[in-house]
Amino acid sequence: MWQQLPFCLVFVDWSFDDIYERGESNVKLWKKMLAAGVSASLVFSLAACGSGSDEVEGGDSDGKKVTLTYARGKDQTGATTKLIKAFEKKHPQIRVKFKEMPSDTGVSHDQYVTMFSGGSGEIDVFDLDVIWPAEFAQAGYLEPLDRYIQRDKIDLDQYVEGAVEAGNYNGQQWAMPKFMDAGLLFYRTDLVDKAPKTWDEMMEQAKKLTGKNGAKYGYLFQGKQYEGLVCNFVEFIGSCGGQVLDEQGKVAINSPETVKGLQKMAEIAKSDLVPGNVTAITEIETDAIYGEGQAVFDRQWPYHYAKMNEDGSKVKGKVAVAPLPAGDQGSVAALGGWVSGINKNSKHKKEAWEFIKFMTGPEGQKISAIDGGLAPTYIPLFEDSEVKSASPLFKDKNYVEGLKSAISRPVSPEYQKISDIIQVEVSKTLAGKQTPEAAVKSMEKKLQEVVK
Numbered sequence: 001m002w003q004q005l006p007f008c009l010v011f012v013d014w015s016f017d018d019i020y021e022r023g024e025s026n027v028k029l030w031k032k033m034l035a036a037g038v039s040a041s042l043v044f045s046l047a048a049c050g051s052g053s054d055e056v057e058g059g060d061s062d063g064k065k066v067t068l069t070y071a072r073g074k075d076q077t078g079a080t081t082k083l084i085k086a087f088e089k090k091h092p093q094i095r096v097k098f099k100e101m102p103s104d105t106g107v108s109h110d111q112y113v114t115m116f117s118g119g120s121g122e123i124d125v126f127d128l129d130v131i132w133p134a135e136f137a138q139a140g141y142l143e144p145l146d147r148y149i150q151r152d153k154i155d156l157d158q159y160v161e162g163a164v165e166a167g168n169y170n171g172q173q174w175a176m177p178k179f180m181d182a183g184l185l186f187y188r189t190d191l192v193d194k195a196p197k198t199w200d201e202m203m204e205q206a207k208k209l210t211g212k213n214g215a216k217y218g219y220l221f222q223g224k225q226y227e228g229l230v231c232n233f234v235e236f237i238g239s240c241g242g243q244v245l246d247e248q249g250k251v252a253i254n255s256p257e258t259v260k261g262l263q264k265m266a267e268i269a270k271s272d273l274v275p276g277n278v279t280a281i282t283e284i285e286t287d288a289i290y291g292e293g294q295a296v297f298d299r300q301w302p303y304h305y306a307k308m309n310e311d312g313s314k315v316k317g318k319v320a321v322a323p324l325p326a327g328d329q330g331s332v333a334a335l336g337g338w339v340s341g342i343n344k345n346s347k348h349k350k351e352a353w354e355f356i357k358f359m360t361g362p363e364g365q366k367i368s369a370i371d372g373g374l375a376p377t378y379i380p381l382f383e384d385s386e387v388k389s390a391s392p393l394f395k396d397k398n399y400v401e402g403l404k405s406a407i408s409r410p411v412s413p414e415y416q417k418i419s420d421i422i423q424v425e426v427s428k429t430l431a432g433k434q435t436p437e438a439a440v441k442s443m444e445k446k447l448q449e450v451v452k
């Protein structure tokens with residue numbers, strides 16, 4: 001049995017102005033906003049899986065100096081090093097070795113599966129993409145965290161509900177929420193007067209502005225055959241009313257709406273607006289090209305804002321953010337983000353938990369927000385003046401707008417198979433090897449074999 005996060009649009013009526021005008025507790029309002037934006041779509045009723053021991057493990061390291069290995073994807077910002085330093089200062093008995101995994105979430109996923117399925121204890125703590133917990137929990141790779149959370153009285157109500165649920169599977173908490181992602185449109189304030197509202201408006205503006213102020217390209221998106229392509233795909237089809245699965249978890253991809261969304265995506269991919277090698281572009285290349293000042297618009301996650309404002313960036317101080325362009329059914333952002341968990345075979349679970357507690361708690365998330373530009377999941381941080389002033393995105397109405405329409409990818413232990421099917425068929429379409437109609441037919445057939 002499996003479940004999905006329905007691909008639904010979420011409407012939230014609050015804005016930052018409301019927060020201040022209403023005089024309500026900011027924490028309460030953020031909670032309402034973000035919970036509505038994220039958690040309304042999270043439904044879990046998955047098959048039972050082995051939970052392992054209920055005990056909080058002490059590890060074999062009491063009193064001794066312990067070195068933990070913490071793995072996460074390539075850090076584009078340097079916040080991880082700062083976070084580790086801050087943790088080590090507070091916990092002189094624990095050292096943290098940072099193991100940098102590939103930036104491509106799919107490649108990281110496969111490496112983790114190879115390690116964990118072989119019973120490796122090399123990694124103690126690691127960050128999981130929100131699309132992994134169901135699979136990893138079911139496979140027995142993760143230490144359940146409920147007892148640690150209860151023992152240390154962590155109040156999960158202080159966290160964005162949907163982000164908490166992303167680490168929950170079958171009623172157990174397998175990972176702690178670290179940060180949230182939602183696809184956004186970035187634009188150059190030295191070129192663009194008013195952010196475009198629709199795909200067509202964006203293309204029109206991009207066409208006019210290409211060639212100005214060093215902008216060789218009009219638009220950048222992640223077109224390589226990998227997970228980022230799936231995120232872009234759900235945004236395009238969602239903006240036209242298409243969906244992969246319906247609210248009951250049944251395959252619903254073969255619709256005129258999905259065809260329309262994929263057509264728009266293919267039209268942009270084949271246009272002169274994007275680099276000729278757009279089918280090789282991931283977030284890394286997007287950062288590099290946009291940071292060189294070579295594009296007018298791009299689609300990226302929130303950290304990109306911090307990255308583009310770093311010293312050395314040619315667009316420092318010249319970047320603004322808006323909701324992604326709308327199709328005829330509105331603007332849709334894919335919901336992403338990362339949660340942190342403990343390897344079931346870690347020999348240092350007690351210390352691993354201390355690190356997770358710090359990293360996903362107020363201090364750790366504050367570092368990630370300020371130095372990494374990552375959107376907090378710990379709600380009180382949205383009230384923190386340093387977070388607000390270091391990352392204007394977090395008090396920017398447009399950012400909140402972006403979150404409003406976030407849609408989730410299916411939650412399933414079979415998610416990788418679903419993603420692979422989409423990746424292959426969408427890639428073929430962008431490369432002009434099949435029509436959008438043929439692609440959705442083929443995806444329907446293949447998905448039906450996986451989604452029973």
Ligand code: GLC
Nearest residue numbers: 105129130181227228336337
């Ligand atoms: C970001 C998102 C993640 C998504 C990935 C795709 O890291 O947080 O959820 O799967 O991008 O490249």
